[in-house]
Amino acid sequence: MxxxxxxxxxxxxxxxxxxxxxxxxxxxxxxxxxxxxxxxxxxxxxxxxxxxxxxxxxxxxxxxxxxxxxxxxxxxxxxxxxxxxxxxxxxxxxxxxxxxxxxxxxxxxxxxxxxxxxxxxxxxxxxxxxxxxxxxxxxxxxxxxxxxxxxxxxxxxxxxxxxxxxxxxxxxxxxxxxxxxxxxxxxxxxxxxxxxxxxxxxxxxxxxxxxxxxxxxxxxxxxxxxxxxxxxxxxxxxxxxxxxxxxxxxxxxxxxxxxxxxxxxxxxxxxxxxxxxxxxxxxxxxxxxxxxxxxxxxxxxxxxxxxxxxxxxxxxxxxxxxxxxxxxxxxxxxxxxxxxxxxxxxxxxxxxxxxxxxxxxxxxxxxxxxxxxxxxxxxxxxxxxxxxxxVNPGIDYAQETLKNIGKLPQYKGHNIYTLYKTNSADNPNRWDQSYLLCAELYGDMKAVEGGVEGFLRDKSSKPLLLISKDKILISEIQKNNFKVVTENEFVYILSK
Incomplete structure (x- = not known):
């Protein structure tokens, strides 16, 4: 046997x-x-x-x-x-x-x-x-x-x-x-x-x-x-x-x-x-x-x-x-x-x-x-x-929003600022590295430091701002005449 x-x-x-x-x-x-x-x-x-x-x-x-x-x-x-x-x-x-x-x-x-x-x-x-x-x-x-x-x-x-x-x-x-x-x-x-x-x-x-x-x-x-x-x-x-x-x-x-x-x-x-x-x-x-x-x-x-x-x-x-x-x-x-x-x-x-x-x-x-x-x-x-x-990729809402910029050729190559997420405690306006890459890959954009203040001072054509919805209210968007370029449930990308 x-x-x-x-x-x-x-x-x-x-x-x-x-x-x-x-x-x-x-x-x-x-x-x-x-x-x-x-x-x-x-x-x-x-x-x-x-x-x-x-x-x-x-x-x-x-x-x-x-x-x-x-x-x-x-x-x-x-x-x-x-x-x-x-x-x-x-x-x-x-x-x-x-x-x-x-x-x-x-x-x-x-x-x-x-x-x-x-x-x-x-x-x-x-x-x-x-x-x-x-x-x-x-x-x-x-x-x-x-x-x-x-x-x-x-x-x-x-x-x-x-x-x-x-x-x-x-x-x-x-x-x-x-x-x-x-x-x-x-x-x-x-x-x-x-x-x-x-x-x-x-x-x-x-x-x-x-x-x-x-x-x-x-x-x-x-x-x-x-x-x-x-x-x-x-x-x-x-x-x-x-x-x-x-x-x-x-x-x-x-x-x-x-x-x-x-x-x-x-x-x-x-x-x-x-x-x-x-x-x-x-x-x-x-x-x-x-x-x-x-x-x-x-x-x-x-x-x-x-x-x-x-x-x-x-x-x-x-x-x-x-x-x-x-x-x-x-x-x-x-x-x-x-x-x-x-x-x-x-x-x-x-x-x-x-x-x-x-x-x-x-x-x-x-x-x-x-x-x-x-x-x-x-x-x-x-x-x-x-x-x-x-089988479970997950989602990053900021990255998904930046992908949408690639569908809007009028914003390609423009400056973009952020007040969304940071990898630097001493600089809240510094870009997270993954978002900086997404800005470059999907919109050929120049990711600039300076946050909201830099965005407001920027005199170039069509600068953008990546910002989380908990950082800005609808009333502020209306007061400053910002335009919502693209958004999802957590993130805005705004222009002036």
Whole structure:
């Protein structure tokens, strides 16, 4: 009877592997839903997403793709190189000046990352492991939902280049060309998210030394690798230096590297257990699968599976997780999405370990059943949570009102002021970053600070005022002869 039951599980595994490409297409289709469904309907987030969106839009308007600006002033707060802005600018060109254009290349980068995990695990660990790993990363909530694949931030592209760089270095045995591809992906990661790419360099360096592959490389190959790592960065650096000399680079080093590492900037504090708590809250079910399968894999690992290549593979995956985790744990500024690059590595481990446990010689019905239940339950819980989030976009009434300006071409390009919402306690007339982006995207308007007073003093043609209905009464509108250009239940946009 036990043999029969084991045979039943083996038949299921054989069936999955036989029709691997059908199962993979189904999983990738679900991944596309997770990434793209309602992508342009969610309100734009302030801070990073809106800030990147403003810089990309203004690059197009200024026809300057080297210097990032915010409200048409050089931005020395968002100190990232330009690839993420270029991606958003391309998204605007393809999908329009809207939230979909802002996010479409992040979602595409997310899909490429998921596909890369699928292909890598297929060739390294087989069809069953590939199906499991792909399901894992495609249903990883923080990767899909939090500041990454569905957001117009730099993180999705950064994780993609991070993943491609590490996967490429793992293929070094096949051809030295993969070393150069890894270096190029590192340089693109740096040009996406600056110093965050440093962990890639540490992973690659430690891997090449500990695996002793470095000592087998020719000097010429090492030189080409170093060149592939730095040449694109140098080219960008030359153009950026021509724009504002050393000012941008000094801020990159002093603020984005040294200060962010040594001081908890902008209130982003946390203890040494901060990222463990992040994983417990947003990655709990997959973490349960990861820990249980890795422990079981370690206990029953068969002797014939231990060879130089497998040890090197394990070394690389462990470095992929441990180095970023330790780096950001040590840094004083702590933000949950800093550890996003480790999720593809965790998905690969879950797929490799689970696939091995389900097919190894010492497998039994109990272990196969337990692993299958854990995998299915975790996939279900995560996927349900993702679906619940993406089917409910929510609404931001100010953003919706600003969209209406795009339907009124007579106001396109005019000044607009605000007294609606602020991200600055010391300046109640300062624009919330998401509303500033909406003003630019939907009406090509110049978002000006100054509030009601500035609006009243403005002598330009048709200035506008974004204001909440609790800030102004109908009597005041009538007394000042203001015109209601557009409104909803919470917001006015007025003209004089």
């Amino acid at each position: 036990n043999i029969f039951k084991n045979k039943f599980f083996d038949n299921i595994i054989e069936y999955i592997e036989k029709y691997y490409y059908i199962f993979l297409i189904i999983i990738l289709a679900i991944a596309l839903i997770n990434l793209f469904y309602n992508l342009g309907k969610f309100p734009i987030n302030s801070w990073d997403e809106a800030r990147h969106g403003v810089s990309a839009y203004e690059m197009i308007k200024r026809n300057n793709y080297i210097v990032n600006t915010y409200s048409y002033t050089n931005d020395y707060w968002n100190l990232k190189p330009p690839i993420s802005y270029w991606a958003i600018a391309a998204g605007y060109r393809i999908a329009g000046y809207n939230a979909l254009g802002l996010r479409i290349f992040s979602a595409l980068a997310g899909f490429i990352t998921i596909l890369s995990v699928a292909v890598f695990t297929l060739h390294k660990y087989g069809r069953l492991s590939s199906i499991i790993s792909t399901s894992t990363i495609a249903s990883t909530m923080p990767y899909i939902l939090e500041h990454c694949a569905r957001s117009g931030d730099a993180d999705s592209a950064f994780v993609m280049f991070f993943t491609l760089s590490i996967i490429s270095i793992s293929l070094l045995n096949r051809s030295v060309k993969w070393l150069y591809i890894s270096g190029t992906a590192f340089s693109l990661a740096f040009l996406t998210k600056s110093w965050h790419a440093g962990s890639i360099g540490v992973i690659i360096g430690l891997y090449l030394i500990l695996s002793r592959k470095l000592f087998k490389l020719r000097v010429r190959s090492i030189c080409i690798f170093v060149l592939s790592c730095i040449f694109p960065i140098i080219i960008w650096g030359i153009f950026r230096y021509g724009a504002d000399k050393l000012l941008f680079f000094k801020n990159m080093i002093n603020y984005d590297l040294l200060a962010r590492s040594s001081v908890a900037l902008e209130g982003h504090v946390g203890s040494t257990s901060y990222y463990i708590e992040v994983l417990q809250s947003s990655y709990f079910y997959w973490m349960l699968v990861l820990v249980s399968t890795v422990v079981a894999f370690t206990v029953i690992l068969e002797q014939e599976m231990i060879n130089k290549d497998s040890i090197n593979d394990i070394l690389l995956i462990l470095l992929w997780i441990i180095v970023p985790f330790l780096f950001y744990t040590k840094a004083k500024t702590k933000i949950g999405w800093y550890i996003l690059p480790i999720f593809p590595a965790m998905a690969i481990i879950i797929g490799a370990a689970s696939g091995y446990l389900l097919k190894c010689k010492s497998r039994n019905l109990a272990s196969q059943l337990l692993i299958s239940i854990l995998l299915l339950f975790s996939t279900y819980k995560n996927e349900i949570s993702i679906i619940k989030m993406i």
